[in-house]
Amino acid sequence: xxxxxxxxxxxxxxxxLSVVGVALLAQVPAPAPAAGAPPAQPQQxxxxxxxxxxxxxxxxxxxxxxxxxLSPDLAELARTLGQVLWDDLNFEREFYMxxxxxxxTIPTARTAEEVPLAAWRELGADAVxxxxxxxxxxxxxxxxxxxxxxxxxxxxxxKEYSGGLANPRLYAHTASDEIHQQQRAxxxxxxxKITFSSDRNRETIAGPVQNREVKEVYIADxxxxxQRRVTANxxxxxxxxxxxxxRAIAYTSYRRGYPDIFIALIYQGLQETPTNxxxxxxxxxxxxxxxxxxxxSNRDGNPELYVMNRDGGNVRRVxxxxxxxxxxxxxxxxxxxxxxSDRSGQPQIYVVGIDGLNLRRITTMDSYADRxxxxxxxxxxxxxxxxxxxxxDIRIFExxxxxxxxxxxxxGTNESPAFxxxxxxxxxxxxxxxxxxxxxxxxxxxxxxxxxxxxxNYTPGWSN
Amino acid sequence: xxxxxxxxxxxxxxxRLGLVSLLLIAVAVSCAKKPAAPLPQxxxxxxxxxxxxxxxxxxxxxxxxxxxDSVPVPVRGDDxxxxxxxxxxxxxxxxxxxxxxxxxxxxxxxxxxxxxANAEILKRYPSWVVTFEGHCDERGTAEYNLALGERRAVAxxxxxxxxxxxxxxxxxxxxxxxxxxxxxxTDAAWAQNRxxxxxxxxx
Numbered sequence: 001x002x003x004x005x006x007x008x009x010x011x012x013x014x015x016x017l018s019v020v021g022v023a024l025l026a027q028v029p030a031p032a033p034a035a036g037a038p039p040a041q042p043q044q045x046x047x048x049x050x051x052x053x054x055x056x057x058x059x060x061x062x063x064x065x066x067x068x069x070l071s072p073d074l075a076e077l078a079r080t081l082g083q084v085l086w087d088d089l090n091f092e093r094e095f096y097m098x099x100x101x102x103x104x105t106i107p108t109a110r111t112a113e114e115v116p117l118a119a120w121r122e123l124g125a126d127a128v129x130x131x132x133x134x135x136x137x138x139x140x141x142x143x144x145x146x147x148x149x150x151x152x153x154x155x156x157x158x159k160e161y162s163g164g165l166a167n168p169r170l171y172a173h174t175a176s177d178e179i180h181q182q183q184r185a186x187x188x189x190x191x192x193k194i195t196f197s198s199d200r201n202r203e204t205i206a207g208p209v210q211n212r213e214v215k216e217v218y219i220a221d222x223x224x225x226x227q228r229r230v231t232a233n234x235x236x237x238x239x240x241x242x243x244x245x246x247r248a249i250a251y252t253s254y255r256r257g258y259p260d261i262f263i264a265l266i267y268q269g270l271q272e273t274p275t276n277x278x279x280x281x282x283x284x285x286x287x288x289x290x291x292x293x294x295x296x297s298n299r300d301g302n303p304e305l306y307v308m309n310r311d312g313g314n315v316r317r318v319x320x321x322x323x324x325x326x327x328x329x330x331x332x333x334x335x336x337x338x339x340x341s342d343r344s345g346q347p348q349i350y351v352v353g354i355d356g357l358n359l360r361r362i363t364t365m366d367s368y369a370d371r372x373x374x375x376x377x378x379x380x381x382x383x384x385x386x387x388x389x390x391x392x393d394i395r396i397f398e399x400x401x402x403x404x405x406x407x408x409x410x411x412g413t414n415e416s417p418a419f420x421x422x423x424x425x426x427x428x429x430x431x432x433x434x435x436x437x438x439x440x441x442x443x444x445x446x447x448x449x450x451x452x453x454x455x456x457n458y459t460p461g462w463s464n
Numbered sequence: 465x466x467x468x469x470x471x472x473x474x475x476x477x478x479x480r481l482g483l484v485s486l487l488l489i490a491v492a493v494s495c496a497k498k499p500a501a502p503l504p505q506x507x508x509x510x511x512x513x514x515x516x517x518x519x520x521x522x523x524x525x526x527x528x529x530x531x532x533d534s535v536p537v538p539v540r541g542d543d544x545x546x547x548x549x550x551x552x553x554x555x556x557x558x559x560x561x562x563x564x565x566x567x568x569x570x571x572x573x574x575x576x577x578x579x580x581a582n583a584e585i586l587k588r589y590p591s592w593v594v595t596f597e598g599h600c601d602e603r604g605t606a607e608y609n610l611a612l613g614e615r616r617a618v619a620x621x622x623x624x625x626x627x628x629x630x631x632x633x634x635x636x637x638x639x640x641x642x643x644x645x646x647x648x649x650t651d652a653a654w655a656q657n658r659x660x661x662x663x664x665x666x667x
Contacts, residue, residue: 257637259610259637302614303614458606
């Protein structure tokens with residue numbers, strides 16, 4: 001899935017079999033010999049640092065038209081790739097994305113040399129993408145993607161991807177992440193995934209009095225596409241979180257009749273049960289390096305926080321208090337845990353070292369606060385759900401300043417925030433459209449996007 | 465529909481009427497279903513008495529009187545409970561739930577009285593193993609509610625053990641707000657959903 005971040009192959013990684021930028025870039029001359037163009041960069045395309053800028057003080061304006069189908073039966077895919085790449089580049093709000101419905105007057109290019117840069121310039125574009133997709137076999141395609149600096153007529157980015165058609169959107173996602181990295185030194189999230197718990201299958205189990213609706217764990221691409229089921233045990237499966245390697249999901253399941261922690265190795269179809277039958281355990285949270293799991297357990301009589309190695313070894317108790325201590329989340333450097341405790345009488349957010357020392361309360365203005373989630377670096381902040389009326393809103397506590405800001409404002413109830421791996425976005429649940437659904441938004445509360453629509457969907461977790 | 469035009473009733477009122485009549489029907493049906501309620505009477509005799517009653521016939525002087533009439537209620541009550549399947553027992557349980565206040569896991573007087581009544585039944589059927597489920601209403605967060613339901617279950621366990629029930633007969637599980645008994649969004653529904661619900665898991 002994350003071709004650039006993992007070593008072992010996965011089915012989805014096989015999509016991207018090769019990234020051949022070197023030859024491609026060398027082949028492609030600047031479309032027209034531009035006067036005063038900088039000398040061509042030698043050798044490695046990865047060393048090229050042509051950053052496309054916009055007018056002073058404004059973000060560069062990008063255009064992403066439909067890709068060109070070099071095989072006639074791929075026209076729809078070509079259109080999709082253009083739309084997905086536009087959406088992906090739009091998501092981080094680093095560029096001004098020129099709406100795709102304004103491109104009608106621009107002549108369609110069949111080759112990179114034909115890209116009508118002058119016409120794109122007239123439309124106000126600083127950067128334009130030219131992409132092609134060609135069938136190489138019954139089930140494989142080659143996708144070429146270039147990014148031109150419209151003013152200098154230079155190629156700023158050129159990559160070729162080849163692979164299968166299981167999830168062709170991944171070609172656009174990969175290009176988006178690479179363009180964000182190259183142009184903005186930004187880690188994009190286009191290849192990340194969101195996991196959540198859903199009752200969409202409407203399956204029930206017999207309860208003592210009436211039938212009860214179960215929930216299963218699902219995953220989706222970060223944009224809500226490719227939703228698929230992970231668990232199928234017809235029980236409660238709740239509060240899933242990704243392991244940092246994005247290949248496993250830890251969650252709370254009642255498949256044994258009580259809450260316990262399970263880890264689904266989603267590319268192997270295997271399952272781990274690290275707690276080894278000790279007590280009841282729930283709300284697992286992986287340490288940033290993936291080596292440890294913090295969780296809530298009643299093993300010593302009431303809900304307390306514990307940390308264990310990922311394989312269940314070396315269990316350490318973190319809290320020791322007759323009140324409820326639950327819902328742990330790790331600091332980015334793995335030395336502290338933020339969690340929920342009602343030791344003051346109502347649930348509030350606290351921070352403690354994983355050695356159990358240096359406890360401090362961070363929420364003071366809320367009547368009820370739960371589900372802290374610690375942002376990755378460089379954002380030193382903790383998002384949580386705060387009771388603001390009959391329902392909840394997402395608030396974000398900045399540790400450096402002690403300031404709290406609110407990013408939802410009573411549009412239904414808004415709960416269970418989870419940060420994206422680059423810290424720039426939040427997934428959360430909201431009832432603003434009716435049933436509980438998963439949404440994403442920027443950490444400033446803008447750019448709302450609905451991820452789920454089927455059934456009710458709960459407690460998202462966002463992968464690396 | 466006719467009523468709507470004739471009496472110009474508001475849809476809400478109508479809906480309420482419909483609900484009420486539905487409820488009435490439900491009550492009527494459930495009453496019709498179980499003419500002989502198997503539930504024990506408010507003050508069931510202690511097990512010792514019921515065990516001895518079938519072999520405690522009157523003395524020989526009353527031999528003219530048939531003794532069919534004295535097939536006694538207490539015995540039938542015991543049999544009626546123990547002969548029911550676990551599923552049936554749980555659907556219409558002799559064990560009463562304990563209800564809780566908002567954000568609270570404290571047993572109030574009514575809760576303690578229900579748990580004490582349950583303890584008496586557990587003493588009468590010493591083979592029963594029960595699980596009490598901790599449930600919460602929907603107003604808390606899903607994450608915290610898992611712990612709150614756990615605390616409610618612990619409160620019940622502590623009280624039961626104090627009443628002399630062996631801990632190894634008691635299991636507990638918190639379902640947080642995942643399995644509401646009443647799916648409504650009213651005070652009455654929430655009150656129904658803040659509970660420790662007793663389930664007989666073996667007998």
